[in-house]
Amino acid sequence: MKLMNLTNNEILASDLRKAYSFHKRLFGLMFTHSLASGSGLHIKPCRSIHSFFMNYSIDVLYISEQNDIVAIDEHFSPRKIGKVHAQASSVVELPAGTIKKTNTMIGHKLQIKN
Template sequence: MGKIINMRTNEIILDDLQTADTFLTRFRGLMGVKAIAKNMGLRIAPCNSVHCFFMRFPIDVIFLDKQNQVIHIQKNMKPGSISPIIKKAKSVIEANADTLSTVLDLGDKLAFYD
């Protein structure tokens, strides 16, 4: 479990961040999960595109470059949808819809803590 802090505002964005960094955990993602807590998210690395097949709730997806800078925000992805491929993205963060998109802007740099 980790935390994400927006370095521009020094705010904690999520305080329960899980990581998916193996083939199996990246493949599974949030598929089949009924719901997640408001303060929870999933970081998927490496990743430059996501799908919401077999999802049960809408999510915000933040795409990060290798410096953990926000380079694309995909707001309110509905179950069954597919994001664009963001070529410079190295990882993504998924959380409940309107959780990330309302507090992050393009160019924000994020810090991760355990």
């Protein structure tokens, strides 16, 4: 899948993987060594994340049911618990630095394409 920021026409991830089952949501990026540039993980349903058993930082987008960004965590550190965002219905985890590099902001509209 591909993740596009419709507000500024930036591609956020050209290789977006799905974590829609309980098992995939539970483990997410745990025990991985890195997240390659251009890749990401879409976790649905999800309103909060943790980074236990991770050794690298990530950027996190909290997305509403309408695909609007409702919250952002840049450089979310390992071994942390994130805030719960009630407006979010899903989360996208991206390589650290992606948000800044693509000028992505709260309120931007996203599109996920197969």
